[in-house]
Amino acid sequence: MKPSPFDYHAPTQLSEAIGLLSELGDEAKLLSGGQSLVPLMNMRLARPEHVVDLNRVTGLSDLSVDQDRVRVGAMVRHRQLERSAELVAANPLVAAAASLIAHFQIRERGTIGGSLAHADPSAELPLVACLLDADIEAQGPSGVRRLTGSEFFTSVFTTQLDESEVLTGVAFRHLDPAEGWAFEEVARRHGDFAIVATAATTLFGEDGRYAAAGLAIAGVGAVPQRLDAISLVGELPSDRLWRSVAAEASSRISPQGDIHATAEDRHDLARTLIIRSLSRATQRAKGGDPR
Amino acid sequence: MKARAIHLVVNGEQASGEVMPRMLLSDFIRDDLALTGTHVGCEQGACGACTVLLNGRAVRSCLTFAVQADGASITTIEGIAGPDGELHPVQQALRDRHGLQCGFCTPGVVVTACALLRDDPQPTTQAIREGLSGNLCRCTGYQSIIEAIEQAAAVGASTSADGTVA
Numbered sequence: 001m002k003p004s005p006f007d008y009h010a011p012t013q014l015s016e017a018i019g020l021l022s023e024l025g026d027e028a029k030l031l032s033g034g035q036s037l038v039p040l041m042n043m044r045l046a047r048p049e050h051v052v053d054l055n056r057v058t059g060l061s062d063l064s065v066d067q068d069r070v071r072v073g074a075m076v077r078h079r080q081l082e083r084s085a086e087l088v089a090a091n092p093l094v095a096a097a098a099s100l101i102a103h104f105q106i107r108e109r110g111t112i113g114g115s116l117a118h119a120d121p122s123a124e125l126p127l128v129a130c131l132l133d134a135d136i137e138a139q140g141p142s143g144v145r146r147l148t149g150s151e152f153f154t155s156v157f158t159t160q161l162d163e164s165e166v167l168t169g170v171a172f173r174h175l176d177p178a179e180g181w182a183f184e185e186v187a188r189r190h191g192d193f194a195i196v197a198t199a200a201t202t203l204f205g206e207d208g209r210y211a212a213a214g215l216a217i218a219g220v221g222a223v224p225q226r227l228d229a230i231s232l233v234g235e236l237p238s239d240r241l242w243r244s245v246a247a248e249a250s251s252r253i254s255p256q257g258d259i260h261a262t263a264e265d266r267h268d269l270a271r272t273l274i275i276r277s278l279s280r281a282t283q284r285a286k287g288g289d290p291r
Numbered sequence: 292m293k294a295r296a297i298h299l300v301v302n303g304e305q306a307s308g309e310v311m312p313r314m315l316l317s318d319f320i321r322d323d324l325a326l327t328g329t330h331v332g333c334e335q336g337a338c339g340a341c342t343v344l345l346n347g348r349a350v351r352s353c354l355t356f357a358v359q360a361d362g363a364s365i366t367t368i369e370g371i372a373g374p375d376g377e378l379h380p381v382q383q384a385l386r387d388r389h390g391l392q393c394g395f396c397t398p399g400v401v402v403t404a405c406a407l408l409r410d411d412p413q414p415t416t417q418a419i420r421e422g423l424s425g426n427l428c429r430c431t432g433y434q435s436i437i438e439a440i441e442q443a444a445a446v447g448a449s450t451s452a453d454g455t456v457a
Contacts, residue, residue: 001334005292008312008358038354039335042315051312055359079348083410103425105403106336108348109355190424 003041009052014059014139014166017052021164022141024050030166031055032075032114035106060113060168065090069135070172074113078125079104081112090174093132093181093199097124100183103191113167116152119159122194122219124183126153130224131199131216134172140165153223179203179212180285182277185219186269188260195219195261196269200277202232202285209236213281215245215274220255220266227252237282239275246274297361301326302370310357317341319357320367328368328398332427339426342399343367349406368398371405380448381405381440390439392430400426404440408448416441 009028011017021028029048031037032055040046054060060075065086072081072094081087081098088095101107101115101124115125116136129136129149136147138161147160149170154160161167175181185197196219205211213232218224227249235241255266294309301324308323320329320343332338334353341352344366371379378386381404391397400423407414407422414422419440420433428436 002315002318003313005311005313007292008295008356010358034354034356034359035336035351038315038356041313042334042353051356053359102336103339104407104422105339105342105349105351105425106354108350190421 001042001044003038004044004047006048007050009050010056011052011054012056012058014057014168017054017057017166018139018141018164020050020052021166024052026163028052030117032117033077033110034114035102035110036114036118036120054113054166063087065174068174070094070174071169072112072171073169074167075111076113078107078110078112078115082107091132091172093175093183093201094125094128094172096181097128097183097199100124100185100194100197106191112170116170117159117161117167119153119157119223120193121156121222121224122197124185124194124197124218127197127199127216127218127224128172128183129170130218130226131201131214132172133226134170136167137169137171138162138165139168144168150226156222175201176203178285180281180283182280182284184273184276184280186273193260196255196266196273198270198273198277200274200281202237202278202281204285209234213278215249215277217249217253217270217274220253220270225253232278237278239279242275242278245278246271249274295358295361297358299360299362300364302366308357312356312358314357315353316343316345316355316357316360316365317352319360320352320365323357326367326369330395330398332395337427338396339399339403340396342402342426344402344406347406347409349403366402368401371401379405380446381408381443384439384442384446384448385436388435388439388442390431390436391428396426396428396430400428400436404443405448407440408444412447413444414440 027049031051031053060073062073063076064071070091078098078101134149138145180202183199185194187194198217201214203212210232215227250271255263257263298307317331320326330340332340336351336354343352
C-alpha cells in the first residue's frame, strides 16, 4: 500500500523543527530514519497530516567519545554505531546492540534517536539505554531537558517526550576496560524483531567475586526493565548462581502472550537469555572472550 | 499537499521530477524515471527487492520518500553494469553460479552485494550470510547466491564510496 497524503517539511535548523511541532501539534510526526514510521505509513497504520523530516537538520549526527562519555547525536545511524571503532573501544555493548537491529540496509537509515523515541518494547537500543541509564537529551520550546534511560520509556511506543520536543542526543557511560558485557536475544529469523532480549554488565573485585553487575530485559513487558534488585555483588560466579538469578528474575516479570510467543515461552526465553548473558558477560570480564 | 520539484543524480546522470511528498523513492524510480529494474515486493522493508544505493549506502527505496532524495546521488541496478553492458563481477558471478532463477530479488541482491563488498572486500561466509539476510529469495535457497558473492569477492569486486562502480 501507499501512505496517505501529507505535507512535508524539511527544516535545516533544530529550532525550526521544534517550531513546526509546536505549531502543528499532534497532526505532525517527526521523520528520522523512517524504518519504522514509513512501513506504518505504507500500511496506513499511521496517517500523519504533516511529516517533519529531521534528515536535513544540522548538528544531530555527531558521534563523539570523550573522557568518560560516549555522545551520540539523535540522527546517528545504527550502521555508524556498529562500525565505529571508537565506540567499540569505549562501549562495545552499544555497538553490539546496534548490530543486531534488523538488516544492514535498515541500519544504514535507522537512527538511535528514532529507535529511542519509537520505544518498541523489544527494541535493542532502548534496552541498552535502560540498562546503562543513558542520559537522553530533548529540546522543546522551553529549552533543553535531560531524561534518564531507566525512566524514559513509559509504555508501549510511549516515552516521556512531549509532543513538541525533539530527542537530540544520548550519552552513555564508558564501559570499564575490565567490565564484561553481553547482549543476547532470540528472534524467529536473523534480523527479525527480538522476542526477548537481555543485556548485562559485570565487574569483578580482586577476590574474584562480582563487584558490580547490571541486568535488563526487553520483550517481557511494555517497556525495557532493569532487574536492579537482583544482586550478584559479593557472589562468586557459577552456573548455579546464574540459574537462581534467572529464576528470581523470571518471577518478577509478567509477559503477555501474543502472536509471536506465548507468555510461557517468554518466561522460558527470559530465563535462558539471562543465564546466557550473565555467563557471557562473566567470560568477557575474565578476559575469556575479548572485545 | 503540493508537489515538489526534486533534482538528483541517478546512475551518474542528472534527473529531476515533480513529486507529491507521499511518493516513495521506489515508485519515483520505477514510474517517473522508468527504471523498472528496481523491484517492489513488500513495501515494508522486509524483502530487499527495492534496495538501491543512496549516496553510496544500500537502503530500502520503499522506506524513503522521493522528496528526501532531493540533492542525493542514487545508483540503481541499471547503474551497476559497465556502460557497454559489460556485467559487473557480482552480476557475472551470479550468472556463473546460477545465483538466480526467477530474478525478482536479483536487483536487490546485486546492489546489496556491491555495498557489502565495498564495506568488507573479503567477507567471511558468515558475513555474506548476514549481509544477505535482508534480501528474500524464494527460488535459490541462497546457497548459490552466497557462492556467487564469494566468487565476486575473490575477483576483487567492489564499488567506490560514492556508489559508483569500480
